[in-house]
Amino acid sequence: MITIGMDIGGTKIAVGFLDEDGKLQGFKKANTAKVFAQKGDAAEALQLFLGDYFSEIGISRDQVQGVGIGVPAVLDSHTQEVVSTPYIPKLNNYPLGLLLAPRLGVPVIVENDVNLIAVGEHHYGRGKGLTDFACVFVGTGLGCGLILNNRLYTGADGAAAEFGHLIYDHQGRKCGCGATGCFEAYCSGVGLTHDAKQIFSQAEIEAFYAKGKKGEYALAELLIKSARMGHPQAQEAIEEAFFILGLAVTDLVNLINPQLVILGGGIVNGWPEALDIVRDVVQKKARSVTKKRVVIDYPILKDKAGLYGAASLVNLSLENK
Numbered sequence: 133m134i135t136i137g138m139d140i141g142g143t144k145i146a147v148g149f150l151d152e153d154g155k156l157q158g159f160k161k162a163n164t165a166k167v168f169a170q171k172g173d174a175a176e177a178l179q180l181f182l183g184d185y186f187s188e189i190g191i192s193r194d195q196v197q198g199v200g201i202g203v204p205a206v207l208d209s210h211t212q213e214v215v216s217t218p219y220i221p222k223l224n225n226y227p228l229g230l231l232l233a234p235r236l237g238v239p240v241i242v243e244n245d246v247n248l249i250a251v252g253e254h255h256y257g258r259g260k261g262l263t264d265f266a267c268v269f270v271g272t273g274l275g276c277g278l279i280l281n282n283r284l285y286t287g288a289d290g291a292a293a294e295f296g297h298l299i300y301d302h303q304g305r306k307c308g309c310g311a312t313g314c315f316e317a318y319c320s321g322v323g324l325t326h327d328a329k330q331i332f333s334q335a336e337i338e339a340f341y342a343k344g345k346k347g348e349y350a351l352a353e354l355l356i357k358s359a360r361m362g363h364p365q366a367q368e369a370i371e372e373a374f375f376i377l378g379l380a381v382t383d384l385v386n387l388i389n390p391q392l393v394i395l396g397g398g399i400v401n402g403w404p405e406a407l408d409i410v411r412d413v414v415q416k417k418a419r420s421v422t423k424k425r426v427v428i429d430y431p432i433l434k435d436k437a438g439l440y441g442a443a444s445l446v447n448l449s450l451e452n453k
C-alpha cells in the first residue's frame with residue numbers, strides 16, 4: 133500500500149508517493165496551468181492527472197491508501213473550501229477534498245502547503261523528535277507552519293499561522309491580502325519585487341525580462357542577483373528585508389517559545405545569509421529564556437518536504453480513525 137503526496141503550486145504541481153518503508157518515490161512535476169486547462173472542474177482535472185500518474189508508476193487504485201494535497205492557500209476546516217488562491221482560479225473557494233475523494237474512491241486531505249512542509253520536516257526532517265517548532269518559508273509570499281505540542285496546529289477554523297500577515301507597519305505597504313503593512317509586503321518575493329521596482333530603471337527591468345524571465349515577482353531574482361554582484365542599493369534592500377523578517381521571527385519566538393525555527397523557501401535559498409541576519413535579530417531582541425535555547429536553521433527535505441508532509445498527514449489521519 134502507498135500514500136500519495138501532492139503539492140499544487142502557482143506554476144508547478146509536484147507529486148510522489150510514500151512507500152511502506154517511508155521512502156518518497158515516483159517524484160514528478162507538471163505544469164499547473166496545463167493540468168487545470170482540462171475541461172471540467174478542478175476535481176475532474178486532478179482525477180485525470182492522478183489516473184495518468186497511477187498508470188505511469190504502475191499501481192492500481194486499490195493500492196492507494198489516500199491522497200494528501202498541499203495548496204498555497206488557507207483551508208476553511210468547516211467547509212473544507214480552499215480560500216483565496218489568486219494564482220489558481222479553479223481552486224478559489226472550492227471544496228477540493230470533498231469533491232475529489234468520491235471520484236478517486238480514497239480519502240483525500242487538503243492542507244496549506246507550508247503546514248505540510250512543517251509536518252514533513254517533523255516526521256522526516258529537521259524537526260524529527262521535537263515537539264514545538266515553526267517552519268517559516270519565504271517564497272512569493274511569507275508562509276508558516278506550526279508544530280505545537282507535537283502536532284500540526286491549525287487553529288479553530290484551519291486558518292492559524294498566517295504569519296506573513298502579522299502587521300509590521302499599519303501605515304506601510306499595501307499587502308495582497310487587502311490589509312496594510314503586513315510582514316509579507318516587506319520580506320517575500322512580493323516585497324523584494326516592490327524594492328526592485330524602486331531601485332531599477334524601466335530599461336534595466338525590460339532588459340531583465342528580455343532574457344526570457346516571466347512573471348512580475350521574478351524581479352525579486354533581479355534584486356538578489358544584482359546584490360550578489362555588489363549592487364549597494366540591492367544589498368541594502370535585501371538586508372533590510374531580512375532584518376524585518378528577523379523582527380517577525382522574534383515575535384514568533386516570544387509568542388510560542390519554540391525549540392526550533394526552520395527558515396526556508398526560494399528567497400532564502402537565493403540569499404542563505406538570511407539565516408545569520410535573522411539569528412542575530414532574535415538574539416538581540418527576543419526574551420531571554422526563549423532565545424537561550426531556540427535554534428534557527430535550514431530545512432533538510434528541501435523541495436520534497438511538502439510531499440512527505442502531505443502523504444504522512446494522510447497516514448496520521450488513517451491511524452487516528
Ligand SMILES: [Zn+2]
Pocket residue numbers: 296297307308309310311314316
Ligand atoms: Zn497581508
